Amino acid sequence: MMLALMQTQKSTEVILALDVESRSRAETIIQAAGENLKWIKIGLQTYLRDGPTFVCDLASEGKNIFLDLKLHDIPNTMAKAIESLANLPISMLTVHASAGSEALARCSDTMREALPEATLLAVTVLTSMNAENLNRLGVMNTPEDQVTRLAKLATEAGVGGIVCSPKELSSLSDALPSGVTFVTPGIRPAGSDLGDQKRVMTPAEASQAGANYLVIGRPILEAENPYEVIAGIQEELASSQQSPLS
Numbered sequence: 001m002m003l004a005l006m007q008t009q010k011s012t013e014v015i016l017a018l019d020v021e022s023r024s025r026a027e028t029i030i031q032a033a034g035e036n037l038k039w040i041k042i043g044l045q046t047y048l049r050d051g052p053t054f055v056c057d058l059a060s061e062g063k064n065i066f067l068d069l070k071l072h073d074i075p076n077t078m079a080k081a082i083e084s085l086a087n088l089p090i091s092m093l094t095v096h097a098s099a100g101s102e103a104l105a106r107c108s109d110t111m112r113e114a115l116p117e118a119t120l121l122a123v124t125v126l127t128s129m130n131a132e133n134l135n136r137l138g139v140m141n142t143p144e145d146q147v148t149r150l151a152k153l154a155t156e157a158g159v160g161g162i163v164c165s166p167k168e169l170s171s172l173s174d175a176l177p178s179g180v181t182f183v184t185p186g187i188r189p190a191g192s193d194l195g196d197q198k199r200v201m202t203p204a205e206a207s208q209a210g211a212n213y214l215v216i217g218r219p220i221l222e223a224e225n226p227y228e229v230i231a232g233i234q235e236e237l238a239s240s241q242q243s244p245l246s
C-alpha cells in the first residue's frame with residue numbers, strides 16, 4: 001500500500017529507524033512495536049541485506065516506508081536509480097543535496113514519473129560533519145550556513161522535503177517556502193540514552209519547532225517494550241500539539 005504524504009498535515013509522525021543486524025531481529029521489533037508503529041525507515045544496512053522484497057512485505061502489512069538510500073551521483077545515474085525503484089511501495093526517498101541543482105531537478109522530475117505518491121527528501125550536511133571537516137573539503141561556510149544553502153538549492157530544484165537536525169528547524173523554516181516537509185533524526189525522549197547523538201531535542205520540542213516526522217532508532221530498538229515507548233512518544237506529541245508552548 002502506498003500512501004501519499006499530506007503536505008498540510010499538522011500532526012508529527014514517528015518513524016522507526018530500523019537499523020538492526022538481521023531480518024529476523026527487524027521482524028521481532030516490528031512485531032513488538034505493534035500497530036502504534038506506522039512508519040519505518042529502511043537504510044542501506046537493511047536494504048542491501050533484505051532488499052526490495054522486505055520493503056514490499058512491510059508495505060503489505062500496512063507500514064509506510066521511508067527508503068533512506070542517500071543517493072549521490074551524476075544526474076543521469078541518480079535519475080536511473082530512481083527509475084529502478086518505480087514499483088516499490090515507498091513514501092519517502094533520500095538523495096544528497098550536494099549532488100547539485102541539475103541532479104536534484106532530474107531526480108524531482110523522475111520522482112513525479114516513477115514514484116508520484118512519494119516525497120523526495122534532501123540530506124544537507126551530515127550531522128557527523130563539523131566546521132573543520134567541511135573546511136578540509138574546501139567548504140568554508142559554517143555547517144549551519146551550508147545546511148541553509150543546500151536546503152534552498154534542493155527546494156528550488158523541486159525537492160519536497162529536508163532531513164535536518166531539529167536544532168536547524170527554526171532557521172530553515174524561515175529560509176524555505178511553506179509546505180516543505182521536515183524530517184528530523186537526533187530525537188531523544190526525556191531521560192533516554194543519547195548514544196552518539198550530541199545535539200538532540202525531545203519529541204515535543206522537535207514537533208513544536210516544526211518537525212513533520214521524527215526519526216527515532218535506539219530509544220525504540222533497545223527498549224524492553226517498544227510498543228510502550230512509541231505509545232509514550234505519541235502521547236507526548238498529542239499533548240504538546242494540544243497545548244503549544246508559548
Ligand code: C5P
Binds near residue numbers: 017
Ligand atoms: O538511534 P538513533 O535514534 O540515533 O537513529 C537515528 C537514525 O537517523 C539513524 O538511522 C541515523 O543514521 C539517522 N540519521 C542521523 N543523523 C542524520 C541523518 C540520519 O542520526 N543527520
